[in-house]
Amino acid sequence: MILPLMIWATLPSRLFTGAALRGALRRTLGRLDPYLLLLWLLTLPALAPLAMPGYFYDAHDGQHSVFYLLQFDASLRDGALWPRWAMHHIQGYGYPTFVIQAPLGFYLAEIFVLLGAGYTLAVKLTWAVAFLVSAWGMYVLVRDWLEKSAPRGTQPDTRPAALVAGLLYVYIPYHLADIYVRAALNDTLLLAWFPWVFLAFDRLIAEGSAPSWPRRLALAALALAGCLLTHTFALLSFTPLVMLFALFRLALAAKRHPLRGDLLRRTALAAGAGAAALLLTAAFLLPLLAEGPTLEQQVYVSNTYDYRNHFVQWGQFFSPFWGFGYSDDPGGANDGMGFQIGSVALILASVGGYVLLRSGEPTGMRRAYLSFLASVSVVLLFMMTSAALLLWNTLPMLAIIQFPWRLLALSAFTVSALAGLAADAIFTHGVPDESGPAMQEAGALLLALLVIFAGFGYVGAPLQPVEPWREDGRAVFRFEQEHPDMIAYTQWVQQPFTTSPMTGDYAAADYREDYGENGRLTRxxxxxxxxxxxxxxxxxSxxxxxxxxxxxxxxxxxxxxxxxxxxxxxxxxxxxxxxxxxxxxxxxxxxxxxxxxxxxGPTPPRITGAIISWATLLALLGAWGWDARR
CATH class of the missing domain: 2.60.40 (Immunoglobulin-like)
Known part of the structure; x- marks a missing residue:
């Protein structure tokens, strides 16, 4: 369904007639990458549970992903173009949830709501888009890296290895856990951004001040800003990784272009893109920094959310255990969920590295990328273990991450890319020359099936029916009744509470609301x-x-x-x-x-942030337009 719509959207309206339409379709299909189409096709089994009736409300954030969206939608319909308020929280008193929750994922889901989907279906469709985009991004990124690594004058077929990398990224255990165990909408959407951000910064630094640099700078800034506006977690975890990658890429560029002025220009472009990304997110970051401190902070970093209770033991990275529970055992022995890296990705990376070392291939771009990804992956794994406790204690801001194992999102990205590059090394040096492309294609298909076979057992979750109360304010009310310890307050609350004058309204058998509008709540x-x-x-609102x-x-x-x-x-x-x-x-x-x-309404930080974000966006679009007219 998705691919035909994408193809249809690429066709000019004047071609929507008989023979002309058929010819246009044939030409369009002829230009499409068959490996990318195959990648999307093989991704569909990972999305199969999303097409089933029901939804995994009992997953960690299964209810949150839906009732955040319904409150976001209610504020939008009430005229708040950038929602800040979630009206049903705190037993109906409301809470500034969207001051601390990044909004971009909800805007994407809102598209499906406006097209007629229910809130639960809209969340499921958003996940489907995220999976397809993440697979596509990893495919394009690995192809780009391999083409840069190829000897001059050669045009190797990088698609088989990129296919494997894209599938690994889809079926790597934590990616599946993020949706079917955690059901964390914005966390999962982050994985769709990672490869595109790396690709944008890689091209920006690699091509430097060559023609079209304003466009490349704008794309890098927009990609990073999109990531930051998807989840606050990205600011503390992914941004440092992007900075580290930029330094690595600048070091590679310095070897190939040793002139000092050239390096300074590339550095300025990368720094400019990063700064522009932060300015683009000012509409979110300034209110978060100015108004966030008025919220009770301790509830987000203590008890359930205390990082000291959620370190991963080294053995858990390699354990096949899978569960739908929580990481509720500080010792790790009785954790209810798995934290495995992914056996196929690890084996592939190891075999590929061995083949590359035995091949005698001189040090080059591919080996540099492999070394960077392997090193970063090891550091990320270390950061998730109790061995890194001193570092977590030294940097208090890390407590906002809450769960050290959340860094598995980053390692899923680095390990998948690493395995894709390693697969290419196997295809290049491990396949006899006389076998030719046919053997590479067969090997890629075999690995693809192995990846799906290894991950398919983790696709799915216990489903519950989509009942009416799941998609209105009663969902928030009942969750808080069951988990009163997770009610957060503001600095103006002198006496904590777990009920309100609206408690009875929500519990009434005839409770009704129409897209957030309700005339029965005791306001x-x-x-x-x-x-x-x-x-x-x-x-x-x-x-x-x-x-x-x-x-x-x-x-x-x-x-x-x-x-x-x-x-x-x-x-x-x-x-x-x-x-x-x-x-x-x-x-x-x-x-x-x-x-x-x-x-x-607005506040000074919200107004200032909006002005900065809009001014930055207009400046980037202006630079892009200026570059296009040159």
Missing amino acids: LAIVTGQGEVVSQYSRG SAGGVVRVDGPATVRVHLTYFPGWQVRVDGQLAAARVSNPHGLIEVDVPGGEHRIDVRM
Whole structure:
């Protein structure tokens, strides 16, 4: 279904007639890479559970991935083009979830929602896209590296090895665990970005200030920014890896182009792309840095999320154990999930390295890439073990990663690329010359089937039916009822709580909401004075209603106080204050009937960040356009 749509989208509308259409289709199919098509075809078995009825809500973040999206969608429909507020959290008081949750993955899923998919289906479709894009990215990256590594004057067929690398990246255990065990939407989407970011920076540094450098710089900046806007985790983990790769690539460039000025230009381009990426993400990063500290931080780094409880034992990297539980045993013996690297990738990398060493091939680009990937992979594995405890303790910001084994996402990328390069070494030096391309193709197909066979047993998860309550505010409410220890508060909350005036509303048998809009949640209460609440409403980023009071009164709005709330009484901005002890909002009204509207609006950090991001984006697009006109 996906590939025909992609092909159809490439055709001009004037060709949508009989013979012309058939001819255009034949020409388009003729230009498509058959190995890439085969890669996508062989990726489909990994997506099979997504096509089944039901969903794995009981996976680690299975519910979160859906109810984050439904709250994101509710805010969008309520006019918040960049949502910050999740209205159903904290028993209905709401929480600035999207101040700390990067938004890009939700925007992608939102496309499917707007096309008519339910929230659960939209999440599943987003994962399908991520898997196909990640396979494609690894395929293109490995092909690019191998073509750069080829001796001058030769045109080796790099597609068989790239096919193997792409499949390894799809079926490597942690990639499958990220979706079927963890069901972590944004974590999984990150793996789709990794190869594209590396490819963009590799080409930027390799080609330096050659023609079209503004376009290459823009692509590198946009790719890295897309990654950072997909998950906050990338800022602390993937960004250092990109910086390390840039230094490695600059060192390679310095050997081939030893002139100092040339190296400085390449360095400036790489640094410029990195800086532009950070500026592009300012709309997210500035509010995160300015407003994030007002949120209770300890809940995100203690107890369940304390990194000291989640180190991996060396043996677990090679254990075939697989489970749907949690990493809840600090000693590792009784962990409920697996942390294996992937036996096929490890064996392939080892055999390929051995063949390369025995071949006598002179030191070159391929060997340099292999050495870099192998070294980084070992360091990543070390960082996930308790042997690195001192480093984790020394760098407090690492605690935000929460689970050291999350670095398996990075090692899945490096090991897959490493194995792909090693496969090419096997095809180049391990296959007799007289066998020719046919043997390489056969070897690639054999390895492809082996990769699928080794990983297919990990494809799938226990499914639960998609019931109506799973896709509205009751999903958040019930999760917090079951896990009250995971309720997070703001700095204005003086007395923790686990229920609210809306607890009964959510528990009602006739609870209903329409894309986040609900007229039954108890949003208003008169706390001083006499009167009544005539009506009330609740939407994705706003709430309010009408009150009728006999005289001056104070009305409490059942929303968590946070920067950005704008309170209006009868259409006029009104002074609001914190309502203790639960850190809510309250406002004074005179006697009579009054309409109260509360909406999440901009703040100085959000406005400043948006200006910086838009200015940077326009500058990059302007440079791209200028380069195209030259």
